Amino acid sequence: MPEATAAAPPPATIKxxxxxxxxxxxxxxxxxxxxxxxxxxxxxxxxxxxxEEHPRLLLLTGDGGTFAAGADIGELRERGGEQALRGINSRLFDRIARLPMPTVAAVDGWALGGGAELAYACDIRLASPTATFGNPEPGLGILAAAGACWRLRDLLGASVAKQVLLAGRRLDAEDAHRLGLVAEIVPAEHLIERAHALLDRMARSGPLALRLTKLVTDAPGGHPVTDDLAQAILFESADKRARMDAFLAGERR
Known part of the structure; x- marks a missing residue:
């Protein structure tokens, strides 16, 4: 009888x-x-x-001309209220927002739903000309519970936040730059290089000064408990399941 071999681990989702x-x-x-x-x-x-153990600067980006097109809808379809209350994504993004040293998101292409919320959680965002931000969650019967409902308001003001969250407005790179969501628009081929230059500039500051400046700047921030409670209700709704079923059925065709 041949010796059993261990299954290969799934490929890493990040580099x-x-x-x-x-x-x-x-x-x-x-x-x-x-x-x-x-x-x-x-x-x-x-x-x-x-x-958290060894504080350093963080650069987040996406491979293949997309930052992140959202959360995994197949997984969201199966989550219920208990999972919503655990705040699976919101706790991660809150943790990223609270990292001791500054964080930069280099956004090329789509940053939608959870992908947009990940970018919002970073301290500074740079964008390629094709970058697009949006939160289409209500179209799937849920809300943007991983930070967009309050981070976007803090970043852009209530009026623009409601246009994005309620009316489905998408912000292209020019909109995002004009509104202050992104610091700079950079050609895609130079985006990572420019992000490193920004990190180089920050690295020239005193590490403790950077940490304390970030801590004090973020001190008034709220926390995502309300988002998770509302999401728990929506995750149990038939409307959410029907909309996600329709989305997944269309994706399979």
Whole structure:
């Protein structure tokens, strides 16, 4: 009888590169346009744990011309109220927002739903000309419960936030730059280089000064408990299941 062999581990959903004063994380689920699934959440928590223990700058980006096209709808379809109350994505994004050193998101292409919320959780965002931000969650019978409902308001004001969250407005790179959501628009081929230049500039400051400045700036921030409570109700709704079933059926055709 042949000897049983262990199953190969699933491929990593992120690429992590450590370079002295910074860590570069690239989202890598090209077949799903870098949609954020449970495995990616776990791997990003591992990155956060390392940065909490040894504080460094963080650069987040996506592979293949997409930052992240959302959360994994197949997984969301199966989540109920209990999972919503656990705040699977919201707790990760809150952890990223609270990392001791500054974080930069280099956004190329789509940053939608949970992908947009991941970008909102970073301290500074740079964008390529094709970057697009949006939160279409209500169209799937849920809300943007991983930070958009309050981070976007803080970043852009209530009026624009409601246009994005309630009316489905998408912000292209020019809109996002004009409104202050992104610091700069950079050609895609130079986006990572420019992000590193920004990190280089921050790295020239005193590390403790950076940490305390970020801490004080973020001190008035709220926390996502209300989002999770509302999401728990929506995750149990028939409307959510029907809309996600329709989405998944269309994706399979």
């Amino acid at each position: 992590v590169e450590e370079a002295g004063d910074r860590v570069v994380v690239t989202l890598r689920r090209p077949h799903a346009r870098n949609a954020i699934n449970a495995a990616m959440v776990r791997e990003l928590h591992e990155v956060c744990a390392g940065l």
